[in-house]
Amino acid sequence: MSTPFPASRRPDAIVVGGGLHGSSTAFHLAARHGLKALLLEQTYPGRHASGVNAGGVRTLGRILPEIPLSLASMEIWHRLPELIGDDCGFVHSAQVKVAESEADMETLRARDVELRALGYTHEKLLDAETLRELLPAVSRHVVGGAVAENDGCAIPFRAVTGFRRAAERLGAEVRSNWRVERIERTGEMWRVSGPAGTAEAPLLAICAGAWGDKISAQVGEPVPLNPEAPMLLITERITPFLAPVVGTTSRRLSFKQYPNGTVLIGGGYRGIADRDSERTILKFSGLATNVRVVCELFPLMKTVRIVRAWSGIEGVMPDAIPVLGPSLKAPDLVYGFGYSSHGFQMGPIGGRIVADLVATGKTNLPIEAFSIGRFA
Amino acid sequence: MTDGMARVETCDLAVIGTGPAGMAAAVAAAELGLSVVAVDEQSVPGGQIYRNVLASPVAARLGPDYGHGAALAAAFDAAEGISRRYGTTVWTLSADGEIGLRGERGDIVLLRAKAVILATGALERPMPFPGWTLPGVMTAGSAQILLKSAAVVPADGVVLTGSGPLLYLVAAQLLDIGVRPGAIVETTPGANYRAAARHWRGAAHGAATLLKGLKLIARLRVARVPMVSGATGLSAEAGADGAVARLKYHCGGRERSVACSLLLVHQGVVPNVQISRSLDLPHDWDAAQRCWRPRLGEWGDTALPGIFVAGDGGGIGGALAAEEQGRLAALAAACRLGRIDEQERNRRADAPRRALAHHLAVRPFLDALYRPGDDAVVPADEVVVCRCEEVTAGEIRRCVVDGCVGPNQVKSFIRSGMGPCQGRMCGLTVSEIIAAARGMPVADVGYYRLRQPLKPITLGELAQLEEVAQ
Amino acid sequence: MENDSRFRRLPQASDQTVTLSVEGRPVATRAGDSVAAALLAAGIITTRTTPVSGAPRSPFCLMGVCFDCLMEIDGVPNRQACMTPVRDGMTVALQHGAAAVSEETK
Numbered sequence: 003m004s005t006p007f008p009a010s011r012r013p014d015a016i017v018v019g020g021g022l023h024g025s026s027t028a029f030h031l032a033a034r035h036g037l038k039a040l041l042l043e044q045t046y047p048g049r050h051a052s053g054v055n056a057g058g059v060r061t062l063g064r065i066l067p068e069i070p071l072s073l074a075s076m077e078i079w080h081r082l083p084e085l086i087g088d089d090c091g092f093v094h095s096a097q098v099k100v101a102e103s104e105a106d107m108e109t110l111r112a113r114d115v116e117l118r119a120l121g122y123t124h125e126k127l128l129d130a131e132t133l134r135e136l137l138p139a140v141s142r143h144v145v146g147g148a149v150a151e152n153d154g155c156a157i158p159f160r161a162v163t164g165f166r167r168a169a170e171r172l173g174a175e176v177r178s179n180w181r182v183e184r185i186e187r188t189g190e191m192w193r194v195s196g197p198a199g200t201a202e203a204p205l206l207a208i209c210a211g212a213w214g215d216k217i218s219a220q221v222g223e224p225v226p227l228n229p230e231a232p233m234l235l236i237t238e239r240i241t242p243f244l245a246p247v248v249g250t251t252s253r254r255l256s257f258k259q260y261p262n263g264t265v266l267i268g269g270g271y272r273g274i275a276d277r278d279s280e281r282t283i284l285k286f287s288g289l290a291t292n293v294r295v296v297c298e299l300f301p302l303m304k305t306v307r308i309v310r311a312w313s314g315i316e317g318v319m320p321d322a323i324p325v326l327g328p329s330l331k332a333p334d335l336v337y338g339f340g341y342s343s344h345g346f347q348m349g350p351i352g353g354r355i356v357a358d359l360v361a362t363g364k365t366n367l368p369i370e371a372f373s374i375g376r377f378a
Numbered sequence: 379m380t381d382g383m384a385r386v387e388t389c390d391l392a393v394i395g396t397g398p399a400g401m402a403a404a405v406a407a408a409e410l411g412l413s414v415v416a417v418d419e420q421s422v423p424g425g426q427i428y429r430n431v432l433a434s435p436v437a438a439r440l441g442p443d444y445g446h447g448a449a450l451a452a453a454f455d456a457a458e459g460i461s462r463r464y465g466t467t468v469w470t471l472s473a474d475g476e477i478g479l480r481g482e483r484g485d486i487v488l489l490r491a492k493a494v495i496l497a498t499g500a501l502e503r504p505m506p507f508p509g510w511t512l513p514g515v516m517t518a519g520s521a522q523i524l525l526k527s528a529a530v531v532p533a534d535g536v537v538l539t540g541s542g543p544l545l546y547l548v549a550a551q552l553l554d555i556g557v558r559p560g561a562i563v564e565t566t567p568g569a570n571y572r573a574a575a576r577h578w579r580g581a582a583h584g585a586a587t588l589l590k591g592l593k594l595i596a597r598l599r600v601a602r603v604p605m606v607s608g609a610t611g612l613s614a615e616a617g618a619d620g621a622v623a624r625l626k627y628h629c630g631g632r633e634r635s636v637a638c639s640l641l642l643v644h645q646g647v648v649p650n651v652q653i654s655r656s657l658d659l660p661h662d663w664d665a666a667q668r669c670w671r672p673r674l675g676e677w678g679d680t681a682l683p684g685i686f687v688a689g690d691g692g693g694i695g696g697a698l699a700a701e702e703q704g705r706l707a708a709l710a711a712a713c714r715l716g717r718i719d720e721q722e723r724n725r726r727a728d729a730p731r732r733a734l735a736h737h738l739a740v741r742p743f744l745d746a747l748y749r750p751g752d753d754a755v756v757p758a759d760e761v762v763v764c765r766c767e768e769v770t771a772g773e774i775r776r777c778v779v780d781g782c783v784g785p786n787q788v789k790s791f792i793r794s795g796m797g798p799c800q801g802r803m804c805g806l807t808v809s810e811i812i813a814a815a816r817g818m819p820v821a822d823v824g825y826y827r828l829r830q831p832l833k834p835i836t837l838g839e840l841a842q843l844e845e846v847a848q
Numbered sequence: 849m850e851n852d853s854r855f856r857r858l859p860q861a862s863d864q865t866v867t868l869s870v871e872g873r874p875v876a877t878r879a880g881d882s883v884a885a886a887l888l889a890a891g892i893i894t895t896r897t898t899p900v901s902g903a904p905r906s907p908f909c910l911m912g913v914c915f916d917c918l919m920e921i922d923g924v925p926n927r928q929a930c931m932t933p934v935r936d937g938m939t940v941a942l943q944h945g946a947a948a949v950s951e952e953t954k
Binding site for chain 1 (some may be wrong): 851899924925926945946947948949
């Protein structure tokens with residue numbers, strides 16, 4: 003790793019957004035390119051999607067264009083301590099998607115055929131018996147599933163903090179309560195401004211999550227981002243009964259037990275997001291559907307108590323894949339936002355790609371599908 | 379457990395909590411013709427101050443103040459137009475008055491109310507010191523609850539420590555009933571007496587209240603209950619059985635100790651802000667009482683139309699003040715719902731307002747006298763602050779060094795406040811520790827962002843809501 | 849776990865008795881008690897051990913706030929003993945660490 007820059011050094015790049023992608027970008031700018039980032043965060047790092055998501059670190063079930071990135075990110079997750087000196091609470095555990103019917107199983111088989119044709123081997127089909135060995139508490143109606151054995155889960159806020167602190171150790175400057183409202187190109191510089199003041203740097207990265215479209219629109223690249231508030235629940239501690247992270251095939255569920263015994267339940271049931279006030283309102287009727295699915299899959303959960311429910315604000319794109327790549331209208335501007343509720347696992351690689359693009363204009367991973375040009 | 383589906387019910391006014399504020403509010407609202415649902419987690423009305431007041435086996439021994447509560451509870455119990463729901467937990471409450479209730483058998487009711495009065499009262503202020511988690515260390519309030527509800531009392535030799543009127547009241551009540559406390563170890567900082575003296579004018583108005591307090595102390599002195607004042611550096615130590623055996627403290631420059639198998643702790647009460655916080659209502663730091671209070675208008679009205687706060691949940695004023703605040707909020711709710719016009723509301727508010735001012739006159743004096751000192755609310759590194767997750771003050775300070783600027787980051791980082799009590803027992807302490815470590819006001823550090831459910835509920839209970847849906 | 853000297857019942861208490869089974873042993877108490885009050889009156893002070901460090905705890909606030917009196921009551925773990933009224937024949941067990949869950953839990 004390189005040594006920190008002198009404090010007087012002006013930033014080479016401004017990174018807008020202090021979530022996992024922004025923090026990872028700031029870290030990789032310094033670690034891979036020797037560039038000093040000024041990271042500007044509107045509240046505090048990890049306030050929204052990055053810090054309060056379900057913590058699943060999942061290659062399983064990724065949309066095809068995301069698979070190469072997701073697999074590359076997974077490699078980083080497994081070596082975080084040597085990279086950033088912090089494991090971010092990452093625990094290696096299988097991710098399992100259960101099939102609740104023969105139709106579900108057919109969906110999984112078709113996916114398996116498709117993946118194998120493309121040369122991917124990270125997902126495997128499970129028959130009912132093998133599945134039950136992995137998930138002894140699962141309901142009898144489950145007929146099989148698919149597994150990604152190299153996956154896991156992490157603690158979201160720790161992950162953001164781990165990358166932020168690693169970036170700071172390498173000289174990145176992080177400013178909280180610094181909302182970027184305007185960006186302008188003046189000569190060879192980007193100037194950003196907001197209530198906290200103005201800042202300048204030659205390079206600019208937008209990792210602003212659910213607020214990313216407000217920036218891209220200013221250079222003539224509007225995108226149809228929808229701010230959403232997926233809700234999550236966590237239970238009291240119970241004795242360990244579940245090792246893998248569990249999802250479903252035709253219903254919505256994300257379900258896992260942390261090593262401390264608490265069980266986290268998600269599934270993308272939505273509350274109300276108000277991104278101007280940065281507030282979310284929970285809708286318990288949606289959470290009721292969420293826990294109904296849990297009780298059907300794991301009947302022992304019925305009497306377990308929910309201690310907390312919450313939500314952060316996610317930026318969701320209509321095609322459910324992020325905007326990742328250079329601006330097509332302005333120089334030295336790179337986007338990495340709109341990960342559509344599944345960007346946590348992609349944070350390590352997403353930040354690396356943005357950093358590489360900012361520094362060199364190139365990346366060795368296929369990102370064409372994520373170009374902002376698809377909305378032009 | 380119930381597998382059924384939630385019922386939907388409606389009412390004009392929901393009153394959450396049936397202590398003095400809630401009972402008075404419900405009675406006043408019902409008299410004005412509102413349909414009222416009054417909800418309480420306990421199986422009987424009264425709240426904590428008038429706990430079990432209609433049926434307590436020891437009512438006759440608890441004095442005239444408790445008797446006053448009995449009259450209020452009897453009126454509440456007899457009033458028409460009130461549906462009383464005991465053993466019922468409020469687990470969610472939305473800004474537009476939709477309330478999730480859980481009955482004793484786990485049945486879920488969705489109550490749609492046109493107006494809501496939050497009368498959730500007070501909690502005992504957390505009192506973190508080494509050993510406060512040991513078995514046999516309980517709050518003074520808990521001893522009073524045992525006495526009122528079950529006629530169970532501590533054995534002779536019980537030690538009481540801390541500060542505040544309740545400490546003396548409990549000690550005197552125990553004495554009256556035949557229990558000899560082993561000692562009262564008082565922690566009120568010496569400087570508080572001077573600070574309180576500045577509020578003598580208000581104190582004079584509240585002479586009756588003060589006189590009661592002085593009589594309590596005099597009774598304890600006459601009975602030769604050992605009393606220590608100005609104690610600091612408390613720590614409780616366990617005996618061979620793992621339960622508390624000894625309280626150590628500093629006093630007069632020396633370390634002292636007293637043996638005890640039961641230690642009752644108390645340093646005042648603070649508003650229970652769980653619901654008002656979960657609604658994202660604005661709260662202000664009350665520097666005098668070292669606690670948060672929701673920002674309220676003169677009727678107990680909040681930033682959310684139709685949602686009111688009455689009683690100690692809006693700032694500590696005591697049971698008699700709470701009662702008047704309940705009446706005022708009921709008038710405002712009735713006016714909002716068109717039962718009375720503003721003129722009528724104001725006319726009827728006259729008497730409660732005058733009574734309220736009278737009952738609150740003594741507060742500045744009491745607040746100054748019993749304001750806890752820094753060492754009583756900002757504990758040493760080794761002290762457990764979050765009892766559920768066993769997070770220590772030192773761990774919280776390390777988080778601050780690592781860049782956690784407020785309680786929410788600390789919570790995300792080391793799970794303080796993430797256990798079943800949902801931050802009730804540690805929230806104030808965590809904010810105070812962070813403020814002290816960062817050298818900034820508690821007001822700027824803020825509080826946990828509280829989310830619902832307001833109390834833990836089971837998955838099976840929540841699932842009942844699905845059928846009602848959208 | 850037992851220490852009869854910490855609490856006693858006043859003679860004013862009602863005589864209606866109900867019997868709980870606490871850790872398999874009968875404990876007679878008064879109708880209207882909470883489980884926590886019944887145990888304290890019977891000299892049982894420790895009601896659980898914590899899931900984090902295994903430290904013993906007793907009821908602390910008795911008003912439903914602290915969640916330190918979580919016990920296994922009638923087979924259901926993590927119930928607040930101070931908020932649960934006693935019932936004749938009720939089974940009560942100390943809760944050791946995190947709540948144990950199983951299919952049989954009702």
